[in-house]
Amino acid sequence: MDIKSETEVSRRGVLVGGAMTAGLAAIPAAAAPVAAQQERPMTMPVTLTVNGKKQTLEVDTRTTLLDTLREHLHLTGTKKGCDHGQCGACTVIVDGKRINSCLSLAVMHQGDKITTIEGLGTPDHLHPMQAAFVKHDGYQCGYCTPGQICSAVAVLAEIKAGTPSHVTASLTDAPRATNAEMRERMSGNICRCGAYSNILDAMSEVAGTNA
Amino acid sequence: MKPFTYARATSPAEAAAAVARTPNAKFIAGGTNLLDLMKLQIETPAHLIDLQDLKLDRIEETKDGGLRIGAFVSNSDLASDARVRRDYGVLSRAIVAGASGQLRNKATTAGNLLQRTRCPYFYDTNQACNKRKPGSGCAAIGGFSRQLGIIGTSDACIATYPGDMAVAMRLLDATVETVRPDGAARAIPIADFYTLPGSTPHIETALVPGELITAVTLPKPIGGTHIYHKVRDRASYAFALVSVAAIVQRDGSGRVAVGGIAPKPWRVEAAEAVLPQGAAAVTPKLLAGAKPTHDNAFKVTLVERTLAAALIEAKG
Numbered sequence: 001m002d003i004k005s006e007t008e009v010s011r012r013g014v015l016v017g018g019a020m021t022a023g024l025a026a027i028p029a030a031a032a033p034v035a036a037q038q039e040r041p042m043t044m045p046v047t048l049t050v051n052g053k054k055q056t057l058e059v060d061t062r063t064t065l066l067d068t069l070r071e072h073l074h075l076t077g078t079k080k081g082c083d084h085g086q087c088g089a090c091t092v093i094v095d096g097k098r099i100n101s102c103l104s105l106a107v108m109h110q111g112d113k114i115t116t117i118e119g120l121g122t123p124d125h126l127h128p129m130q131a132a133f134v135k136h137d138g139y140q141c142g143y144c145t146p147g148q149i150c151s152a153v154a155v156l157a158e159i160k161a162g163t164p165s166h167v168t169a170s171l172t173d174a175p176r177a178t179n180a181e182m183r184e185r186m187s188g189n190i191c192r193c194g195a196y197s198n199i200l201d202a203m204s205e206v207a208g209t210n211a
Numbered sequence: 212m213k214p215f216t217y218a219r220a221t222s223p224a225e226a227a228a229a230v231a232r233t234p235n236a237k238f239i240a241g242g243t244n245l246l247d248l249m250k251l252q253i254e255t256p257a258h259l260i261d262l263q264d265l266k267l268d269r270i271e272e273t274k275d276g277g278l279r280i281g282a283f284v285s286n287s288d289l290a291s292d293a294r295v296r297r298d299y300g301v302l303s304r305a306i307v308a309g310a311s312g313q314l315r316n317k318a319t320t321a322g323n324l325l326q327r328t329r330c331p332y333f334y335d336t337n338q339a340c341n342k343r344k345p346g347s348g349c350a351a352i353g354g355f356s357r358q359l360g361i362i363g364t365s366d367a368c369i370a371t372y373p374g375d376m377a378v379a380m381r382l383l384d385a386t387v388e389t390v391r392p393d394g395a396a397r398a399i400p401i402a403d404f405y406t407l408p409g410s411t412p413h414i415e416t417a418l419v420p421g422e423l424i425t426a427v428t429l430p431k432p433i434g435g436t437h438i439y440h441k442v443r444d445r446a447s448y449a450f451a452l453v454s455v456a457a458i459v460q461r462d463g464s465g466r467v468a469v470g471g472i473a474p475k476p477w478r479v480e481a482a483e484a485v486l487p488q489g490a491a492a493v494t495p496k497l498l499a500g501a502k503p504t505h506d507n508a509f510k511v512t513l514v515e516r517t518l519a520a521a522l523i524e525a526k527g
Contacts (some may be wrong), residue, residue: 085311
């Protein structure tokens, strides 16, 4: 980039910035928050164990667990889809339970044990669920896959633990890893490529081999 | 999100006092609804008080044969509890009919009760909403209102309470236990917990500022067949258009509460008196005074049909 174009960029930046400031100044005072608002970002230390490794970080209190994993620890296997808990791409396992890492703050996880897709298996030693997804082609673009796999591993554990679901026929009998049970329990993981039936095949294989 | 400070509470009374004395402070439990709203700047707290260290995560039996559910018990743990599954099946059924497995693992009992409406005009900060910004108007009235309320609404707000768990809690006559900022405890019957919008739709519950829910208690089991029948646009992971919670006894008597149609779980005890006569007899009493919009008038019919389906299911 030559000097002239850099100058143009910064000049444009100044113009845009100036226009924005003028716009903000025109907003009446009523738009200001009614109660006190923390003006400056606040940071806090937090220690997490991620995939067996203890990590101590200083994070902005606003940092989600998802952004902590991706932006601070560079574990980019966990994906950001909707960032509102609707798509499941950010699913990780915290103290044995699957959660949406986008709807949780890092500072809420002091001392917690977190397993991400990178902690389930390695390219040389795949987790059985990872191997089954490969075998059954449980993905197309792959973006939702880390969340699907973390969720799938936890779903089989939930069925084994007797957690009921919306399709469980009897609340007092142990649920089984049927196709209907797994479909219902995976409804928080969206796959826009539509690999659902292959994901179910992969899960069925792992459920069968574990049974 | 706007910047905020964060602290962990060490006792319920201290947490209540801290929220009452700190400007623009909020409790955070599971965070699944609050953080969603904070990202959209619908909620902009300056200080968060995290309740996870308060040891409110136990389910205990009460002296009179009921259950006391700690405010922090997760939705998954509550739905899975063997005593709940055996004696309060409608509660397990309602919980697993809502949200996703990931959300239920994090969402708490008290947080679920206090979840905000999913009215699209509440969520869109470019729209007028008396609940989000008191006095700004209601864009939902005359807007796209298919999912919104048909009864208990007002000229200021037609939003619904969106949850499933609270519908079962209302059916079971649960009691909400709280501690106030002055340290005094009180017990609020669930029938009195939610307030109707009237001209103040931003006030949704009987809680005073800073008042913290510590537990929800269930009276002793009443037997009967427990049903939670939810009708929604998808088979899973969607809010109810209409949901019916019912407990039906062998003689056909019982209780009914409805979700998805009002600013609170909707139960009319007088309507339950005619339950043995079927859904067609119950519905006019249950929905007396309903004011559906053009878009959601179908919910009146859907309530009757969903109740009829629930009663058939109860007969087995």
